[in-house]
Amino acid sequence: xxxxxxxxxxxxxxxxxxxxxxxxxxxxxxxxxxxxxxxxxxxxxxxxxxxxxxxxxxxxxxxxxxxxxxxxxxxxxxxxxxxxxxxxxxxxxxxxxxxxxxxxxxxxxxxxxxxxxxxxxxxxxxxxxxxxxxxxxxxxxxxxxxxxxxxxxxxxxxxxxxxxxxxxxxxxxxxxxxxxxxxxxxxxxxxxxxxxxxxxxxxxxxxxxxxxxxxxxxxxxxxxxxxxxxxxxxxxxxxxxxxxxxxxxxxxxxxxxxxxxxxxxxxxxxxxxxxxxxxxxxxxxxxxxxxxxxxxxxxxxxxxxxxxxxxxxxxxxxxxxxxxxxxxxxxxxxxxxxxxxxxxxxxxxxxxxxxxxxxxxxxxxxxxxxxxxxxxxxxxxxxxxxxxxxxxxxxxxxxxxxxxxxxxxxxxxxxxxxxxxxxxxxxxxxxxxxxxxxxxxxxxxxxxxxxxxxxxxxxxxxxxxxxxxxxxxxxxxxxxxxxxxxxxxxxxxxxxxxxxxxxxxxxxxxxxxxxxxxxxxx
Numbered sequence: 001x002x003x004x005x006x007x008x009x010x011x012x013x014x015x016x017x018x019x020x021x022x023x024x025x026x027x028x029x030x031x032x033x034x035x036x037x038x039x040x041x042x043x044x045x046x047x048x049x050x051x052x053x054x055x056x057x058x059x060x061x062x063x064x065x066x067x068x069x070x071x072x073x074x075x076x077x078x079x080x081x082x083x084x085x086x087x088x089x090x091x092x093x094x095x096x097x098x099x100x101x102x103x104x105x106x107x108x109x110x111x112x113x114x115x116x117x118x119x120x121x122x123x124x125x126x127x128x129x130x131x132x133x134x135x136x137x138x139x140x141x142x143x144x145x146x147x148x149x150x151x152x153x154x155x156x157x158x159x160x161x162x163x164x165x166x167x168x169x170x171x172x173x174x175x176x177x178x179x180x181x182x183x184x185x186x187x188x189x190x191x192x193x194x195x196x197x198x199x200x201x202x203x204x205x206x207x208x209x210x211x212x213x214x215x216x217x218x219x220x221x222x223x224x225x226x227x228x229x230x231x232x233x234x235x236x237x238x239x240x241x242x243x244x245x246x247x248x249x250x251x252x253x254x255x256x257x258x259x260x261x262x263x264x265x266x267x268x269x270x271x272x273x274x275x276x277x278x279x280x281x282x283x284x285x286x287x288x289x290x291x292x293x294x295x296x297x298x299x300x301x302x303x304x305x306x307x308x309x310x311x312x313x314x315x316x317x318x319x320x321x322x323x324x325x326x327x328x329x330x331x332x333x334x335x336x337x338x339x340x341x342x343x344x345x346x347x348x349x350x351x352x353x354x355x356x357x358x359x360x361x362x363x364x365x366x367x368x369x370x371x372x373x374x375x376x377x378x379x380x381x382x383x384x385x386x387x388x389x390x391x392x393x394x395x396x397x398x399x400x401x402x403x404x405x406x407x408x409x410x411x412x413x414x415x416x417x418x419x420x421x422x423x424x425x426x427x428x429x430x431x432x433x434x435x436x437x438x439x440x441x442x443x444x445x446x447x448x449x450x451x452x453x454x455x456x457x458x459x460x461x462x463x464x465x466x467x468x469x470x471x472x473x474x475x476x477x478x479x480x481x482x483x484x485x486x487x488x489x490x491x492x493x494x495x496x497x498x499x500x501x502x503x504x505x506x507x508x509x510x511x512x513x514x515x516x517x518x519x520x521x522x
Contacts, residue, residue, distance in 0.1 A: 023087060024051065027065065027089055027093070028051060029093060030066060030089075030093060031050075035067050036053075036058070073100050074091075078091070110286070113283075114284075120195060120303060120306050124194065128204065128205060131218050136216055136218075137208060140208070141186075150235060151185075151238075151259060152183055152238050154187045155243065155252060157190065159187075167243070167269050170352055171187070175212055185209075186227075188206045188208060188255070189209075190245070191217045192246070194245050196310065197248065197314075198251075204246065204247075205219060206218060206247075208223065220255060231259050238265075240265040241323070242269055243270070243272065249320070250316060253321055263323075265323065265324050265326050266325050268328070268336055271335070271336065271339075272314075274336065274339050275307045275311075276306035277307075282301045290339035315342065326348050328352045333347055360389060360496050362431050363393040363427070363432050363433070364433050365410075365424065365449065372435070373437065373459075376433065379484075380487060384487055387487075391406075394406070395407075395424065396409075396410060408427060410423040418448070418507060420445065430495055433458075435457070441463060446464075451504065452504065455502070456476075475495065476492075
């Protein structure tokens with residue numbers, strides 16, 4: 001009867017019905033379908049319901065249901081679960097989520113990496129996505145920032161606008177600068193992740209991001225045709241190849257030729273131009289420093305058989321294009337030049353970021369009221385607003401929009417007693433101006449500031465605050481006339497975190513009268 005019933009149920013409903021089973025319902029509490037489909041794309045390719053696939057086949061194949069749970073680690077930690085044939089994920093959820101720690105291999109972590117290493121061929125996509133009509137791309141290109149006159153084309157291994165990582169963020173910054181300049185930006189990436197470059201024998205489909213928005217998937221030849229129809233003249237167009245993974249050299253050159261481009265930039269974000277193992281790690285565990293092709297070191301490496309593909313495709317790319325090789329560091333460029341004969345038109349080192357000394361971060365913490373010294377902070381912030389040595393911040397429940405200072409809303413309460421300390425620490429404030437006009441009996445702000453690693457700047461008539469700073473050395477006690485002078489001369493800069501190397505503290509609050517009673521009884 002059950003078999004007949006199952007046969008009568010449409011395929012699209014079977015997964016939903018199976019989820020009604022107790023184990024499916026339990027697993028659904030913590031199952032991450034997005035993670036599962038992204039980690040195991042073959043499940044999506046066959047149209048399987050991700051939860052149903054995991055419960056039926058996935059856990060038996062060692063597939064993980066979420067980034068927080070390892071099937072293999074759990075079974076190793078609790079062998080009795082494996083002996084029972086129970087689903088480890090369901091067991092984990094129903095038994096209080098006990099912690100499972102994978103035992104270290106006696107041979108070390110590198111042995112485990114090699115044991116799990118997959119042949120490169122098994123990582124190459126076997127399916128090909130359907131391409132959209134060329135008319136869709138042509139319609140997108142027609143909506144332009146500047147008529148494609150100063151078009152910039154980029155290539156990389158994935159969609160920078162949808163994925164996270166250092167390379168993606170770098171292209172994103174490049175895209176933002178192009179938008180500020182009113183220039184058009186065409187980004188091309190392989191529709192599926194490729195661990196190696198493609199060749200003419202590996203037809204593929206490219207994803208298109210146009211001015212920051214995804215357009216769809218298209219055949220490389222259609223992209224070239226659409227570009228050729230859209231551009232005219234030669235007015236400052238440019239290109240940058242950030243990664244050739246998933247791209248074929250001739251397809252790339254053909255697309256650029258359609259846009260009238262031959263001179264551009266090739267970035268050394270990795271060493272894919274030297275080897276398919278673009279990190280230059282032999283079997284993903286040992287630096288190899290790019291030995292000569294065909295060497296014994298290559299013959300024992302999982303990437304060795306694929307190295308020639310990368311060398312020949314990049315050689316073809318450099319043959320058809322005039323490329324400036326840009327490296328983010330001199331060390332990267334030195335290794336690349338020592339390991340290849342690719343004919344760069346020129347080379348340049350351009351770091352992705354440089355260190356800029358920041359100004360002393362000075363803050364006022366609390367409500368902007370006169371008797372707490374707010375007018376003094378206002379005067380300093382306005383007087384030194386354009387001085388690059390200083391950066392003013394106000395942390396409190398309400399701010400002053402007219403003040404040239406960064407306002408950060410902070411409200412402490414019974415549920416968050418350390419809110420101010422935590423906010424000062426997160427903002428990495430160097431010094432807090434605690435300048436009450438009256439003699440404070442106790443200053444929570446002063447203690448919160450020091451606990452967060454800040455120095456306290458106060459006046460001699462501040463009562464507990466001046467005594468606290470003098471006794472502990474956590475800041476400076478200055479006459480009011482000396483306060484502005486310290487900023488003017490720059491002597492206040494000695495309170496920077498980098499110079500003081502402060503400790504961070506927790507705060508233990510007293511129980512006031514109850515502590516007195518406890519002391520008296522003792």
